[in-house]
Amino acid sequence: MVQTLKTHYDVIVIGAGPGGLAAAIEAKKNGADDVLMIDRDLELGGILLQCIHNGFGVETFKEDLPGPSYAQRFINEAQTVGIDYLLDTIVLDVTPERKVYTTGARTGFKELTAKAIVLSMGCRERTRAQIRIPGPRPAGVFTAGTAQRWVNVEGYMPGSRFVILGSGDIGMIMARRLTFEGAKVERVLEVMPYLSGLSRNYVQCLLDFDITLQLQHTVKRIIGKERVEAIEAVAVDDKWQFIPGTEEVIPCDTLLLSVGLIPENELSKKAGVNLDPVTAGPIVDDGFLTSVPGIFAAGNVVHVYDLVDWVTQAGRTAGKRAAMYATGCCNLEPMYVPTKAGDNVRYVVPHRLDPEILTQDSIMLQMRVTRPLEQPVTVQVTDGDTLIARKVERYARPGEMVSLTLKGKDYEAVRKAKELRVSVVPK
Amino acid sequence: MPIIEKMICITCPMGCTLEVTREGETLLSVEGNTCKRGPEYIKRELTDPRRMVASTVRVRGGIHPLVPVYTAAPVPKPRIFELLVQLREIELEAPVVMNQVVLEDVFGEGIKVITSRDMPRQGD
Ligand SMILES: Cc1cc2nc3c(=O)[nH]c(=O)nc-3n(C[C@H](O)[C@H](O)[C@H](O)COP(=O)(O)OP(=O)(O)OC[C@H]3O[C@@H](n4cnc5c(N)ncnc54)[C@H](O)[C@@H]3O)c2cc1C
Numbered sequence: 001m002v003q004t005l006k007t008h009y010d011v012i013v014i015g016a017g018p019g020g021l022a023a024a025i026e027a028k029k030n031g032a033d034d035v036l037m038i039d040r041d042l043e044l045g046g047i048l049l050q051c052i053h054n055g056f057g058v059e060t061f062k063e064d065l066p067g068p069s070y071a072q073r074f075i076n077e078a079q080t081v082g083i084d085y086l087l088d089t090i091v092l093d094v095t096p097e098r099k100v101y102t103t104g105a106r107t108g109f110k111e112l113t114a115k116a117i118v119l120s121m122g123c124r125e126r127t128r129a130q131i132r133i134p135g136p137r138p139a140g141v142f143t144a145g146t147a148q149r150w151v152n153v154e155g156y157m158p159g160s161r162f163v164i165l166g167s168g169d170i171g172m173i174m175a176r177r178l179t180f181e182g183a184k185v186e187r188v189l190e191v192m193p194y195l196s197g198l199s200r201n202y203v204q205c206l207l208d209f210d211i212t213l214q215l216q217h218t219v220k221r222i223i224g225k226e227r228v229e230a231i232e233a234v235a236v237d238d239k240w241q242f243i244p245g246t247e248e249v250i251p252c253d254t255l256l257l258s259v260g261l262i263p264e265n266e267l268s269k270k271a272g273v274n275l276d277p278v279t280a281g282p283i284v285d286d287g288f289l290t291s292v293p294g295i296f297a298a299g300n301v302v303h304v305y306d307l308v309d310w311v312t313q314a315g316r317t318a319g320k321r322a323a324m325y326a327t328g329c330c331n332l333e334p335m336y337v338p339t340k341a342g343d344n345v346r347y348v349v350p351h352r353l354d355p356e357i358l359t360q361d362s363i364m365l366q367m368r369v370t371r372p373l374e375q376p377v378t379v380q381v382t383d384g385d386t387l388i389a390r391k392v393e394r395y396a397r398p399g400e401m402v403s404l405t406l407k408g409k410d411y412e413a414v415r416k417a418k419e420l421r422v423s424v425v426p427k
Numbered sequence: 428m429p430i431i432e433k434m435i436c437i438t439c440p441m442g443c444t445l446e447v448t449r450e451g452e453t454l455l456s457v458e459g460n461t462c463k464r465g466p467e468y469i470k471r472e473l474t475d476p477r478r479m480v481a482s483t484v485r486v487r488g489g490i491h492p493l494v495p496v497y498t499a500a501p502v503p504k505p506r507i508f509e510l511l512v513q514l515r516e517i518e519l520e521a522p523v524v525m526n527q528v529v530l531e532d533v534f535g536e537g538i539k540v541i542t543s544r545d546m547p548r549q550g551d
């Protein structure tokens with residue numbers, strides 16, 4: 001908690017999920033004395049608190065932990081190293097001059113300033129409006145994450161017979177969770193010809209409980225006046241067009257939407273941060289510095305991660321660089337080399353990097369592929385005809401982040417490069 | 428007659444698709460694994476499939492009405508619903524700390540069910 005709220009901080013971290021927690025801890029450890037975390041929730045930990053299933057921390061702790069345990073370790077550490085935090089407090093506005101406007105039940109409206117800011121507001125879920133399902137608007141249509149919070153934190157069931165639209169991890173995990181709580185999950189529908197979440201979740205959340213997944217299927221219509229009574233499912237072709245004659249009415253009282261996450265960047269826009277139209281997150285460098293000096297971004301606010309361990313790692317990098325910025329010991333005018341999405345790559349983060357970093361540290365390039373390749377693939381970084389780095393993976397799927405780490409040995413080649421073109425191609 | 432089938436290893440997020448050749452429960456070969464845990468998983472999956480289970484139990488006086496819990500080790504898959512019934516009968520009193528034991532000995536196998544976070548008392 002905050003003993004006495006100051007008006008000026010070295011580093012202010014907005015959002016106290018795993019990205020923000022890691023950033024705050026690392027900023028403190030790297031010489032930022034006054035670090036403040038702000039979150040609108042009543043507790044630290046972010047979305048992890050509702051992710052009660054296992055699968056977190058295999059990279060960070062070499063242990064398979066539930067989301068709340070993963071968060072608890074960082075919450076405990078943040079308290080041990082003495083980071084101030086404000087809860088139940090929403091950040092309303094951030095300016096390019098690093099003024100932060102907040103309002104909260106305890107403190108009222110406040111204007112704070114910081115030498116450096118880390119944006120770590122996470123992501124939000126796509127809703128019905130964004131995927132345009134026609135039909136009436138009866139009760140019983142929720143996002144999977146909202147249902148997850150109700151079932152796992154607040155203790156109530158949103159329905160008893162479910163159809164889930166979207167095969168993302170949250171949707172599949174909720175299918176199992178609702179089954180555990182006595183509900184019937186009638187169907188999971190996925191518009192794409194492949195699974196959008198991890199294949200292990202298909203096995204342990206759907207197959208294990210005989211829940212049927214239909215690929216290339218979607219919801220054509222919602223039926224029901226006051227409450228959902230059924231949905232009409234339909235098969236789609238490769239262009240997402242309904243295939244006439246394949247309609248099926250599935251009785252249910254609740255439709256859950258698990259149709260993707262979008263980085264939460266309303267504040268970033270207010271701060272004047274440039275966004276990448278593909279990721280919907282800020283354009284960042286290797287230290288997660290945005291286009292606005294002193295404003296960093298970490299975690300799902302930058303691009304949607306599938307493993308929390310990488311969120312933590314991004315938070316650590318951003319926190320360290322924010323501390324360096326705040327204490328005046330970083331290079332303010334690096335000679336950036338841009339990265340570029342090449343063959344079968346949808347986007348690459350970071351968008352640009354400072355080659356000099358490679359003399360002290362490695363830089364992880366994170367990317368998502370466009371098409372699934374179920375065969376060994378080469379992940380490569382090239383500049384024109386010059387091969388700078390490469391590695392081999394067993395496969396590449398759009399649902400799973402691919403990474404490649406540039407190291408000290410790549411320094412000379414990166415420094416000379418005009419751009420770093422990243423491709424993921426069959427081996 | 429040996430059967431060849433594709434199975435997905437769920438041991439880590441990589442989720443390798445493995446080609447399994449078996450005769451009944453006897454494993455003949457596994458291909459496509461990235462690490463040695465793949466064949467180990469298949470061996471167990473064919474004879475004694477197990478899963479980690481995460482759920483919630485009721486808590487009185489906490490800042491939330493539930494506290495999340497999980498099994499400290501995987502439990503037999505066919506008995507998951509039996510375990511869930513046992514968990515539904517438990518009610519804790521806040522404050523609760525992380526790793527607090529909720530069930531000592533699931534199915535007499537020595538596996539514990541523990542809490543996955545602290546649950547402070549409301550108002551503290
Ligand atoms: C519903 C849902 C379920 C998920 N399930 C999984 C899963 O099972 N496994 C997995 O690996 N990943 C999961 N994810 C992805 C997960 O978000 C990341 O792994 C990780 O939690 C991201 O961390 P973060 O710190 O970037 O964001 P978050 O954990 O989302 O934290 C962001 C924080 O910012 C706060 N915030 C936002 N805006 C403001 C503001 N204006 N003022 C103050 N505070 C603000 C929020 O309250 C929140 O606490 C899930 C995501 C969602 C949305």
Ligand code: SF4
Nearest residue numbers: 436438439442443465
């Ligand atoms: S074989 Fe190894 S790498 Fe592949 S999913 Fe299993 S544990 Fe993971």
